[in-house]
Amino acid sequence: MHLKKIRPARAGDLAQVVAIDAAITGVRKARYWAGVRRRYQRRYGGDFLVWEADGKVQGYIVGEVRDWEFGEPPVGWVFGIGVRPGARLGGVGAALLAALCASFRKRRVATVRTLLPRDNALVLAFFRSQGMMAAPVIPLEKALD
């Protein structure tokens, strides 16, 4: 791949983001991703970045700084990350995470967190390979019946 860069997502990128997410999850969510892009705009404190190579989006990452959640000072959150299956193992995910963390550092945030399903071993392994370990929070749930 040549001419690589990480940049903020544009409206025109959404179709490719939707396709990457669909390749991963099996579900196309065009309206959902349009909403994500609106919510995670920079002016609202969010980051929606894409890795572009040769004019094509190969991956994306979405995050924001959350203030005083769980009684803690502002923490950077990775809302989601996705890399086109054919573009994996090339450092795209690592570069996207590094770019998001750099954005968090500029906003004087000292910690980055994320939340994902226990059985998503692949993405869990990715985040752990980037130095992340279990956070001091426990998600709880119950069925509403």
Next chain:
Amino acid sequence: MSAAEIAAKYEVSSHHLAKVLNRLARAGLLRASRGAGGGYRLAGNARRVTLMDVIALFEDIGTPRRRGAPPEELALDQVLEEIDATARATFRSITLDTLRKLVARAKR
């Protein structure tokens, strides 16, 4: 490293270690070579082999379901299964390469 070197470094029984290394080699995670300079080396891809791949060769992490057990034991099993599920997810998500990075970080 040879089995003797590993046993000495970690102060474990060389007899027990031999069984462990044997099982790891049969599972394809280690490659053994004989002779001078021989020993064991990692055979798998360190970025793919997880701690669970290793642990699963020796033990089962899980709380067996006990049918007909009293409610108090079933409730305790539920709590223990929550801990086991987290443990399994953790071990499945840490590759040997990630563990190597953790070791390097601990040395700093």
